[in-house]
Amino acid sequence: MTGPLSQKLFAAAKEKTPGGVNSPVRAFRNVGGEPFFVRRAKGSRIEDVDGKTYIDYIGSWGPNILGHAPTVVTNTIHEVAKDGISFGIPNPFEVEMARTICEWVPSVQKVRMCSSGTEATMSAIRLARGFTKRDYIVKFDGCYHGHSDSLLVAAGSGALTHGEPDSAGVPKAFAEKTIVLPYNDVEALEKVFAEQGEQIAAIIVESYPANAGLVFPKPGYLDLLSSITKKHGALLIFDEVMTGFRLGKAGVQGIENLTPDLSCFGKVIGGGLPVGAFGGRADVMDMLAPIGPVYQAGTLSGNPLAMAAGLAQLKHLAGTGGEGAPNGFTRLEQLGAHFEAGLRSMLDAKGMPYRFNRTGSMFCLFFTDREIVNVNDVMKQDLELFKKFFWGCLDKGIYIAPSPYETGFLSLAHTEADLDDTLTVFDEVLKAI
Ligand code: PMP
Numbered sequence: 001m002t003g004p005l006s007q008k009l010f011a012a013a014k015e016k017t018p019g020g021v022n023s024p025v026r027a028f029r030n031v032g033g034e035p036f037f038v039r040r041a042k043g044s045r046i047e048d049v050d051g052k053t054y055i056d057y058i059g060s061w062g063p064n065i066l067g068h069a070p071t072v073v074t075n076t077i078h079e080v081a082k083d084g085i086s087f088g089i090p091n092p093f094e095v096e097m098a099r100t101i102c103e104w105v106p107s108v109q110k111v112r113m114c115s116s117g118t119e120a121t122m123s124a125i126r127l128a129r130g131f132t133k134r135d136y137i138v139k140f141d142g143c144y145h146g147h148s149d150s151l152l153v154a155a156g157s158g159a160l161t162h163g164e165p166d167s168a169g170v171p172k173a174f175a176e177k178t179i180v181l182p183y184n185d186v187e188a189l190e191k192v193f194a195e196q197g198e199q200i201a202a203i204i205v206e207s208y209p210a211n212a213g214l215v216f217p218k219p220g221y222l223d224l225l226s227s228i229t230k231k232h233g234a235l236l237i238f239d240e241v242m243t244g245f246r247l248g249k250a251g252v253q254g255i256e257n258l259t260p261d262l263s264c265f266g267k268v269i270g271g272g273l274p275v276g277a278f279g280g281r282a283d284v285m286d287m288l289a290p291i292g293p294v295y296q297a298g299t300l301s302g303n304p305l306a307m308a309a310g311l312a313q314l315k316h317l318a319g320t321g322g323e324g325a326p327n328g329f330t331r332l333e334q335l336g337a338h339f340e341a342g343l344r345s346m347l348d349a350k351g352m353p354y355r356f357n358r359t360g361s362m363f364c365l366f367f368t369d370r371e372i373v374n375v376n377d378v379m380k381q382d383l384e385l386f387k388k389f390f391w392g393c394l395d396k397g398i399y400i401a402p403s404p405y406e407t408g409f410l411s412l413a414h415t416e417a418d419l420d421d422t423l424t425v426f427d428e429v430l431k432a433i
Contacts, residue, residue, distance in 0.1 A: 001395075002036040003050025009037045030403035031390045041068035043413035046399060054399035055418050057408040062242050062267035065328070065361070066313055067413020073271045076312040077305055086303055093307035100314060101269070101279060104249040107259045111279030112288060113302040117241035117266030118146025120276035121204065123296045124262045125150055128202035128235045130294035131284050136196065138203045138234075140183040142212035142375025145204055145239050145264075153178040183209060183374040184218050189228060197232035202262075204237040207252030210407040211242075213378035214357040214364035222256050235261040235284065241276070242407070245269055245314060247360045248329050255359075268317075271309030274300070317412075328412050332361035335410050339363065339419045346427050361410040378405060385433065392429030398422050 002010075013020035021027045021035070028035045036048040044067055046056045059065065066073065080093075094113060101111045114120055125137055125148070137150060145151040152166045153175045165175040179200070181188045193200065203225055209215040229236040238260035244251040245268040253260055262280035269275055279285060289295045300306075317328035340358050343365070347354050353369035366372060367389075368381035386404040393400055400408055410419075 002034055003048060003052060005049040006036040007034065009049065010034050025401075025403060025406070028402040030405075031387045033391065033402075035402070036394075043067040043069075044411060044415070044418050052397065054394070054397050055414075055422055057398070057400045057410070057422075058406075059409045059411050060272060061406075062246065062409055063270060063272045065246055065268050065332075065409075065411055066316060067411040070313070070316070070413070072312045072316045073309050076271075076308050077273075080305055080308040083304075085305060086300060088299065091302065091304045091307070093304050093311065094302040096311055097269070097277075097302075097307045100311060101265070101277060104245070104314075104318075105251065105253065105263060105279075107253055107261075107281075108263055108279035109282040110285035111277050112285065112296065113307070114276040114278070114296075114298050115274045115300050115303070115306075116146065116276045117239075117264065118148055118276070119298065120241065120264040120266055120278040121145040121151060121237075121239055122148035124237050124264050124278040125202065125204065126296065127278070127284060127287060127294050128237060128262065130292075131287050132201040132234060134199055134201040134234070135177050136179055136200045137177065138179045138181060138189075138192065138200055140205055140209065140374075141180050142183060142215070142378065143204075143206045143209050143239070144211035145206070146241075149174045150178050151204070153180055182376070183215060184221055185374070186221070186224060189224065193228050193232055197228075197234070200232060200234045202235040202237050203229055204239055207238045207240045207243050207256075208247075208359060208362075209374075210362060210364075212375040212405050213366060213372060214359070214362055214407045215372055215374060215378070216357060216359070217256075218373070222258055226258055226260070229261070237262045237264065239264045241266040243362070245317070246332075246362065246409075249318065268313065269310040270306045271311075271313035273303070273306035273309050275303075275306045275310060329360065331412060332410060335414055335416070335419065336361050336363065338416055339410065339423075342420065342423045343426070346423055350430065352430070363408045363410070364406075365408075367404075388433045389426075389429055392432060393425055396425045396429065398425045 010020050019027050026035055039047050039049045044055055045053050047053045098111050102108050149170045152170055179192055226236055238253055240251040240263050244265040248254050261284060264278045266276040286292055287294045336358055355366040355372050357364050366381045367385045370377045370380055383404060
């Protein structure tokens with residue numbers, strides 16, 4: 001149960017905003033309840049309007065990698081805002097952001113900024129279609145790439161199908177150009193490329209799928225995506241909106257040593273302000289307007305506050321990790337490993353079935369003993385147990401995602417003590433269930 005002020009605000013919100021929220025997951029419908037409203041947040045903590053505080057494991061769904069309201073970012077925003085908030089004319093921060101992205105992610109030779117992850121993936125798809133002069137794209141069941149028409153297609157599990165829209169309002173004719181495949185299934189991939197490889201503009205994939213639990217590629221799977229696209233003249237688009245600048249300077253492509261043709265970013269590069277970016281091969285990027293035939297634009301693209309906030313966050317991440325950690329990414333891995341070790345020993349002692357996937361500061365706990373290969377396995381977990389777990393944790397001041405399909409995030413503001421306190425709560429809540 002949320003507090004009285006949150007309840008009052010949610011009732012008022014529902015009168016004027018569909019479902020009371022501006023993005024569906026915030027309505028807490030997957031856990032059968034109502035959301036709390038935030039008054040403020042600092043470091044690893046959120047305080048709600050009723051004065052209750054929570055240790056937060058969402059971090060605004062990814063952007064807040066330094067924790068909430070880090071001074072390096074808030075100071076930058078205050079300073080930069082004094083000189084203006086939006087110009088619609090090029091500003092120097094855009095040049096520095098582009099240079100930084102290209103330097104950190106070697107596959108990106110040129111980059112275009114936009115205002116959300118959805119815009120980044122939507123534009124990358126249009127660009128891939130324009131570059132290859134082909135219409136079909138391949139995506140994977142359970143991968144979320146934002147809500148543009150071509151990508152809002154997930155199709156039935158398992159089978160190799162042509163897309164059915166996931167949402168009313170998406171014309172079937174659009175969705176049909178999206179081929180949905182089961183993730184980690186080599187045979188399905190090879191079959192579709194053998195049959196219609198010459199019509200496929202691109203594969204788009206979440207570099208590590210993290211929107212239907214956190215799922216890892218089988219060894220060699222990402223290499224296959226790379227080689228099969230090359231062989232058939234299609235492009236490989238890595239959606240690193242969630243993983244980019246979180247799992248290391250070069251994201252998953254750095255970890256896996258891969259060179260996608262295009263990559264999409266968002267979240268961490270905006271320091272909590274609205275941002276997206278897509279970039280990659282210069283010959284592909286140069287197809288964009290104003291020098292090429294593929295149109296893409298944005299009133300607030302390259303916004304000085306978002307660029308400066310993002311740059312401040314990235315510099316901090318690269319520069320300081322505290323004691324024993326050369327940079328923020330190393331420190332995040334230390335925190336992640338600490339959390340994982342504690343969680344595993346607690347759950348193993350209980351003898352309960354679970355799976356736990358983690359990489360760096362991203363993690364997902366599944367209440368199932370199935371091996372997690374793709375979204376089919378994620379759907380098989382004990383959802384009723386998850387709901388009880390979620391509300392039990394929230395009640396005791398731990399905020400994990402209000403859905404069993406979301407990935408959790410650690411930030412540099414979390415401490416080992418926060419993580420240990422969280423595990424104590426997990427233990428108590430599971431005992432009570
Ligand atoms: N791609 C991925 C992998 C994402 O996780 C998300 C958002 N969670 C998006 C794209 C869309 O980003 P946005 O919500 O900023 O439009």
